[in-house]
Amino acid sequence: MQKVVRIAGDGIGIEITEAVSAILEQAGAQIEWIDARAGLGAYEELGSPLPDETVAAIREYKVLLKGPLTTPVGTGFRSVNVALRQHFDLYANIRPARTLPSIDSPFKQVDMVIFRENTQGLYIGKEHWVDEDKKTHAESIAVVTEQASERIIRAAFEYAVTHDRQKVSLVHKANILKFTTGLFLEVGKRVAKEYGSIEFEDLIVDNMAMQMVMRPERFDVVVTTNLFGDILSDLASGLVGGLGVTGAANMGDEQAMFEAVHGSAPDIAGQGKANPMALLFSSLMLLEHIGQNKVANNISKAIYKTLVEKKVYCTPDIGGKGTTQTFTQAVIDNL
Ligand code: NAI
Ligand code: MG
Numbered sequence: 001m002q003k004v005v006r007i008a009g010d011g012i013g014i015e016i017t018e019a020v021s022a023i024l025e026q027a028g029a030q031i032e033w034i035d036a037r038a039g040l041g042a043y044e045e046l047g048s049p050l051p052d053e054t055v056a057a058i059r060e061y062k063v064l065l066k067g068p069l070t071t072p073v074g075t076g077f078r079s080v081n082v083a084l085r086q087h088f089d090l091y092a093n094i095r096p097a098r099t100l101p102s103i104d105s106p107f108k109q110v111d112m113v114i115f116r117e118n119t120q121g122l123y124i125g126k127e128h129w130v131d132e133d134k135k136t137h138a139e140s141i142a143v144v145t146e147q148a149s150e151r152i153i154r155a156a157f158e159y160a161v162t163h164d165r166q167k168v169s170l171v172h173k174a175n176i177l178k179f180t181t182g183l184f185l186e187v188g189k190r191v192a193k194e195y196g197s198i199e200f201e202d203l204i205v206d207n208m209a210m211q212m213v214m215r216p217e218r219f220d221v222v223v224t225t226n227l228f229g230d231i232l233s234d235l236a237s238g239l240v241g242g243l244g245v246t247g248a249a250n251m252g253d254e255q256a257m258f259e260a261v262h263g264s265a266p267d268i269a270g271q272g273k274a275n276p277m278a279l280l281f282s283s284l285m286l287l288e289h290i291g292q293n294k295v296a297n298n299i300s301k302a303i304y305k306t307l308v309e310k311k312v313y314c315t316p317d318i319g320g321k322g323t324t325q326t327f328t329q330a331v332i333d334n335l
Contacts, residue, residue, distance in 0.1 A: 002290045005057045005064045006033040010040045011264025012274035013067025019276035019328040020065070020283050026332045027302075029287060029295045034061055038080050039069030039264075049077045055087065064257040065286055067279060068264040081259070085118055090250035090257055091148065092155045093118040093229060094285070097236035097246055101308045103318055107239040112219040113165070114236055115156040116229025118250060120148050121180070123226035144180040144225065149187040155251070156223035157195045167199040168192065171208045171224035171232065184225055208232065212239065237261070244317050247281030249289070258286040272323035275315040277303070280331075302334035 008017035024031060036054040043049040049069070058064050064084075071079045084090065093116040099108055122142040130137040156168050170188040172181040185202055192200035203211065205228045212219065212232065216239050224232060237246040243262040250257040260279040268274060280303065287296035306313060306327065313330035314320025320327070 001030050001032045002063070002292075003032050003034055003061045004286065004290070005036050005054075005061050007036050007038045007054070007064065007066045007069075009038065009067030009264060010070040011068065011266045011269040013039075013069070013260075013264055015270070015272070015274045015324050016260065016276035016279045017065070017067045019324050020279045022328055023276075023280060023299060023302075023331050023335075024283060024287070024295070027295050027299045027335050029292055031290075031292075038066075038084075040072065041070075043077060050080050050083055058084070058088065058255055058257075062255050063286060063290060064255070065279075065283055066257055066259040068260055068262060070264045070266070084257060085250055088252050088255040088257070089119065090252040090255065091117065091119045092152055092249075092251040093233070094155075094159070094249040094251060095229075095233040095236065095246065095261070096281075096285075097233075097240045099240050100245060101304055102311050103241035103245060103307070105239060105241055107216050109217040110236070110239045112216065112236060113159065113163075113221050114229060114233045115152055115159070115221065115223040116233055117148060117152040117184075117224070117226050118229075119226070120144055121226030121228075123230060142177070142180045144183050146183060146187055149184045150191060153184075153188050153191045153223050156221050157191060157198060160198045160221045161195065165198070165220045167201065167220040168195075169208075169219055169222045170200070170202040171205050171222060171228055172202060173205050173228070174202075175204060181225060188223070205232075209235065212236065233261075241318060243278060244275045245277045245281070247278055247283075247285055249282065249285045251289075256286075256289055258282040258289070272325060273316055274324050275317050276324055276328060277318075298335055299331070302331045305334040306330045 008014045036057045038050050069080050096113045099110045120143045126141040172185045174182040174185045237243050248261045284296040313322040313326040
């Protein structure tokens, strides 16, 4: 039995976590869940959106399955998701996007995995006013270090090797941001030399955006800086059906967090309309991470079977006529 921390989260988080847990149990996953709290519910009931006990549990058990958390807009506490990434130095955000059967999309044969650097770049919000009094002139600072670039690029190459992938594409804007993304590119070229069996290419981010829409099937493993990765990984999800059907992992050297990338969907919470697929795909990455690949493969096959034969059981967001419950039961029946 592997101990794994489980945060159901807010809104639909509770329904989809229940669905995913049921499927994993029926598939024979050897997991003992350690339930912990975070998000708006924890804030309202326990006084903190990220209680110390939750942080301690993640530190101890190292692996976390996390449902979506509500972040109040404008006021209130800061994003717990960002806090978790920073606290545990979860530097690699891994987002696979793969064409699924019977999901409406003009894009076919998409099968890419984006590695987004999660701790630096322009995304970290190091901003200031040049004229504090008038607030007419703002500046933002992008931070890129050799060390952080190397660990994310290496993670992408290691993934390519262990997952039988052929190519790593590095995305940058080194023609303009010559120091910051230029450094990222230089580190990429150096690391690539150590992986002779993996093809390496680099693309400028605007060209990448066009290529992903025109020829998404040409991409395999992609590695890029924080802000570019934020945008391109959502684009990649959009190619295969959206945030409701793609999973994500945030990996550090010690801890790993597997999460749904969509939010808590307060508009449909409690109505049985929530699609558990995104969290389910994230949980398959979790199973792989803890060495239970066989269970992950079986569930993956059952999801595909459910999508192909029984679209009637799927939730309305992907054109189905079913509910969270009917989808969950259909996957279990197809195991
Ligand atoms: P959202 O992703 O919750 O919802 C956007 C739209 O997609 C809604 O119409 C919703 O019904 C639908 N949707 C999302 N997930 C779905 C699912 N699994 N099945 C079916 N439909 C689904 O984004 P929104 O409304 O911008 O944010 C709501 C709350 O979630 C906010 O408090 C936000 O801060 C939080 N949030 C949390 C994230 C996380 O914990 N990783 C990520 C994004 C938002
Ligand atoms: Mg994003």
